[in-house]
Amino acid sequence: MSSSNFKKAIEVTAVPKGAMRSIMIGGKEIMVVNVGGNLYALDNKCTHMGGPLAKGKLDGFVVTCPWHGSQFDVRTGTIKRGPAQKTQPTHAVKVEDGTIFVEMK
Ligand code: FES
Numbered sequence: 001m002s003s004s005n006f007k008k009a010i011e012v013t014a015v016p017k018g019a020m021r022s023i024m025i026g027g028k029e030i031m032v033v034n035v036g037g038n039l040y041a042l043d044n045k046c047t048h049m050g051g052p053l054a055k056g057k058l059d060g061f062v063v064t065c066p067w068h069g070s071q072f073d074v075r076t077g078t079i080k081r082g083p084a085q086k087t088q089p090t091h092a093v094k095v096e097d098g099t100i101f102v103e104m105k
Contacts, residue, residue, distance in 0.1 A: 006094060006101035015039065015100065020063065022054035023102075030091060030102055033074050035061055039093045040074045041102045047086035 007025045009032055015021050020033045022044040029044035031054040042063075044054050051067030058064075062080050064071050070084035077088035092103035 005103050005105065006092075007104050009041070009093075009100045009102045012039075012095055012098050012100055018058060020054040020056075020058055022052060025102060026104055028104070031063075032093070032100055032102065033058065033063065035074060039095065039100060041091040041093045041100075042072070042074060042077055043089045043091075046070060046084060047088050048082075048084040053088070 009023050010021055015032050015034045017034050020031055022029055022031050030041055031044040032041050044052055046053055046065040048070050051065040053063050053065055056064045056066040061073050061075055062071050063074050068083050070082055071080040072088040073080055077090040094101050
């Protein structure tokens, strides 16, 4: 994995435990989420019809899309409940000097 693909996303302090934030990185909407102090990043637009996941609900590791209720595991993007049929793309995350960086492929 090349570290050069990591893009600056948001300050760590802006994503407290239980928070979901959407950020534009290189023209793409990314959601950064904090579950119990661990950070994960996914595409923010739901694979179903583009709903904004960061505006949905977080329950443990599962985010529920606000539009039609699809559920994804934020660690892997795996579908826990439809109507979505495609895994939600995920991105690697790292923290340096209090800033979250997200890997863009
Ligand atoms: S857009 Fe997310 S469930 Fe339909």
